Amino acid sequence: MICHPFNVTRRALIGGMVAAVLPLRAGFAAIPSMKVVLLGTKGGPTPSAYRAPAAVAIFIDGFLYLVDCPSGVAGQVAKAGFRLDQLSQIFVTHNHSDHVVDAGNLMVLAWGSGLTLPVTLHGPPPLKQIVSRSLAASSYDTAVRMREEGRPPLKPLVKVHEISAAGMVYQDARVRVTSALVDHFTVKPAFAFRFDTATRSVVVSGDTTYSDKLVQLARGADLLIHEAMYLPGIDQLANGNAMLKEHLLRSHSTTEQVGLVAARSGVKKLVLSHLVPAFPSISDEMWLRGVRKTFKGEAVVGRDLQEV
Numbered sequence: 001m002i003c004h005p006f007n008v009t010r011r012a013l014i015g016g017m018v019a020a021v022l023p024l025r026a027g028f029a030a031i032p033s034m035k036v037v038l039l040g041t042k043g044g045p046t047p048s049a050y051r052a053p054a055a056v057a058i059f060i061d062g063f064l065y066l067v068d069c070p071s072g073v074a075g076q077v078a079k080a081g082f083r084l085d086q087l088s089q090i091f092v093t094h095n096h097s098d099h100v101v102d103a104g105n106l107m108v109l110a111w112g113s114g115l116t117l118p119v120t121l122h123g124p125p126p127l128k129q130i131v132s133r134s135l136a137a138s139s140y141d142t143a144v145r146m147r148e149e150g151r152p153p154l155k156p157l158v159k160v161h162e163i164s165a166a167g168m169v170y171q172d173a174r175v176r177v178t179s180a181l182v183d184h185f186t187v188k189p190a191f192a193f194r195f196d197t198a199t200r201s202v203v204v205s206g207d208t209t210y211s212d213k214l215v216q217l218a219r220g221a222d223l224l225i226h227e228a229m230y231l232p233g234i235d236q237l238a239n240g241n242a243m244l245k246e247h248l249l250r251s252h253s254t255t256e257q258v259g260l261v262a263a264r265s266g267v268k269k270l271v272l273s274h275l276v277p278a279f280p281s282i283s284d285e286m287w288l289r290g291v292r293k294t295f296k297g298e299a300v301v302g303r304d305l306q307e308v
Ligand SMILES: [Zn+2]
Pocket: 043, 044, 096, 098, 099, 207, 274
């Protein structure tokens, strides 16, 4: 596909309809159809009856880009109305289990769902080892299906791109993905990702306490999906475990900190996700109170399978 120079204005055809004349952003050739869906919205490894673990699907012109692979992510992709054989690229923010535990499973299930094109997982080391060991754990099944269902070998469909530094991660004709190093206590490196497309810029924070680098990455973005921790709920969650409380406070962002990041970066819309704790007793108003001290733009508390 031919990429056009910066900020070209052109008339685009979408589904046979003549769309309004829209300014195009750097390097993209056409107005894409794009959807951003929260596959889950809770933070942490403990399964919940109320929310699935946080992950984001970005669907552009039939290609599926995912951020993070928590437990059950393949099922959430299906519930969101996407197909696993539409998977294109996967971005893993860091290697905590609630972000990566299903990375290999997702590839096995996508392969079993008819995946034909290679998928690359981008994320910090030791992502290669995590994925290859997970694929190895499924090797009995994959061998049987290759033998009895005529499926192609799985390995050539799974690529891993380990990233250790901030900056450019990936680009194709639909999207450019850049990253910032965020502050997730001892878990290093941990990344936030920014997706720039012809029509929209979307930033996913990953797990982080307040981060100036995230403010810079999110500068002027249309949408910021940010993790959030509700401070008054932390004692109840930690239940006397002082080490867990310390970990939470140094690893995650209070709602006040999230508001500050959104205000300082000047994003148009803020969505809270990766909620800690994900108790149903914490109302949207309680989540947003801290945010609104500084951020005056649109702010919402994410729901599973919500388009944002
Ligand atoms: Zn997490």
